[in-house]
Amino acid sequence: MEEREVILSAKDVEVKFRVRDRILTAIRGISLDIYKGETIAIVGESGSGKSVFTKTFTGMLEVNGDITNGTIMFEGKDLTKLKKDKDWEGIRGKRISTVFQDPMTSLNPVRTIGYQISEVIVKHQKKSKAEAKQMAIELMKQVGIVNAENRYDDYPFQYSGGMRQRIVIAIALACRPDILICDEPTTALDVTIQAQILKLIKDLQKEYGFTTVYITHDLGVVANVADRVAVMYAGQIVEIGTAEEVFYKPAHPYTWALLSSLPQLGVKGEDLYAITGTPPSLYDKVIGDAFAPRNPYAMKIDFEEEPPMFKITDTHFAKTWLLDPRAPKAEPPKAIRNLHERLLEITDERGDYHG
Amino acid sequence: MKRYVLGRIIRSVISIMVVTCAVIVLVFMGVPRDRIFRQDQASLQKLASKPDELTNYRYNKWEDIGYLDFQPLSEMCTNSSDDYAACMVPGSDEFNRVVEQYEADGYTITEYETSDLVFASRDYSPLELVWNFLTSFIEIDHPNVIQDADNPDLERRIYIGSDFNGIPAVKCTGCEHEYLIYFDSSFPFIHQNWIQLNFGESYPTFQRRDTLEVISSGQGELVNAPTTFPNGTTGNSTLNLHTCTYKPTASMDRMDLNKFDTNYANCMSNYSSPSMINLSYIFGIAALVLAYLIALPAGIIMAQKKGKWQDKLGIIYVNIMISVPSLAFIFFMKLIGNSFGLPDKFPQLGFQDIRSYILPVIILALLSTASLMIWVRRYMVDQSNADYVKFARAKGLSQSEIFNRHILKNAIIPIVNGIPGQIILCISGSVITESVFAIPGMGKMLPDAIKANNNTMIVTLTFIFTALSIFSLLAGDILLTFVDPRIQLSSKGETR
């Protein structure tokens, strides 16, 4: 992979929440470089910290949360130093935008669609109301709203879920951001609409060249849209690499488990593979490898010492003692060995996934 | 929308009538009928030496109020006998026949104490009570109402004319009222006499007047003002010419003939002070406005400073207001007010003095602030946790932009819808407050009427209070359509 420009660089980021009088560590030291123009997917089971981690890019942590360590460099600024809303002006919603999961509730029910789009244009681009309206209608057309002029003054309840998510995307892209964070943008939508929205984001990305951070549960989506994949577990990135590397040469047993639990990979007549056990409590200090108690390949050292990030290739890293030269050789489970062909089959069925 | 509102109005009217009828049955079946005379001891005393007349008086009153059908022998004989003279002789065949017939019809025949005459009476069943009420409830004025043998040439028509001030009005000749629709300077500026509601006579308090007239006509002193009478003469008069009704030619006196060129000479007077209904409205509306002026900002601040001292202070206030009985609160406030020189009772300074109003309005308003504040706070907090607020933040809007452009408009919706509830609270609050301050309004009238066993008045007030609450609910829903684009009041199958 050629040298690429880093647009956002997180180093040793740690996030803690105060919950009553206890402290919950949601992010336990993540370092991640995001390259300009790429699509990076973040996967991991519920509660692994995907949303919290990306919220730090826009200062959207809830009031009980703080970044307690690390730096996030963006355009020469350390985002962890920005505290007040005023500090974020010009970045949040302008340079870095977010699309959330539920389009049904992301829009204000009692404001018109047009108002909600042009509002950001007026705010960030200092345009007049009339100019903003023109730009908003243009955007609506771009995200595929037919008859945009007439639907400008409609209210969200007059739009379908898919159309609302298109509007949310239009709002997020209204100011031509450098980074678009999509936090499970399609989970609330049905499959055909999901595919349409994914294609829309992809097309827009080609056109505008923004960087996309994609949070999702759907590995099928990942396989289709992502250049790189980061796998998160218990507040850490445990494996990161190009999409091919993570899918076809996964190195971390948690990634193995995640891949084998894909519903699409289920073989008729066999039970779906499910990861046993539960993630560790984030209230307690984790000793050793956080995944060890659920890991059938766990070794003694997994319970004693936290594994470092092992480099597999220039782009592929994993945080597991299995990669230590002293470790016995472990084979990934059968279910994911010929993943390549099987994934191709799946994406063929859902033809839309071919971007 | 129109169809829906019409449907709602019809349903509202039905519910009001159901409630009113239920109260009628309760009051008439539940209150021992002798009780109604408790406040009328003077009349009973006067008749104490004439037991037969006393009996007649009591039965006549019961009949007037609607308890029963009362027929003295003379009426029995007029109604059921061809031989009136024979019928009037107790013991005669015709007499016995008529008595038997009445007994067969379910009447009780009672002998008077002193004379040997008898009378018949029959209590109304609940169904008849309701039926009698409903059939006489609405009176619609029309040009054939007046039947006056002395005035055979009475013109009969409804027309658009102008009143004594030259303002257009719908007038009528041949109707009971001269003015069917007219305008004047008192709220709500347009008035009508076309449709009259009839609840019966007030008794034993405010005797010989219709209950509705008692609570809707002015109070205080008569107001003398220069007036131009219909026949062109001018002079000082207390008469309110808009209220004139037909006076039979036989009873027109010289004074009437000096002023009026038609028979519409039976007029009510102008009074210096508002009627009971208006007085209650004045208090209710003033208190409502004050309550919102206090509670809206307070609730909003509590929500914005959730968990901070402002919020905690507000919650302490709300808790105190909810846990302290309202009567205790009223007396406490009265003490404070008195130390500022505010009067103890409304009549001390009277209608004209602003100080008479201050304390009751403040109390009424404060009584409803607690629930309002806690609701407003909750709506605001709910809304600030909504997803669209999160997205608005992600859009890069500042807190104050989010608050003013997004949260407020959403939170205002339930608040607007809650206004009717507050109106009802103000009404029920006024019952206690008006009594404590001796304010001559509807609120005080209700317990007074109950104490005096003024059945018709109880029914009237129930009707008014029910109508107010039900129509304010409707008004709240209609208001909602203005602030919430998602709501289009419509019945099934109807498009905008």
Ligand SMILES: Nc1ncnc2c1ncn2[C@@H]1O[C@H](COP(=O)(O)OP(=O)(O)OP(=O)(O)O)[C@@H](O)[C@H]1O
């Ligand atoms: N405001 C908060 N207060 C306390 N704990 C929080 C808060 N926000 C997140 N957490 C905790 O941080 C952890 C990570 O949450 P996060 O929302 O990032 O998970 P996620 O990976 O996005 O999960 P999902 O796939 O369900 O969205 C969870 O254990 C969650 O309970």
Ligand SMILES: [Mg+2]
């Ligand atoms: Mg999440």
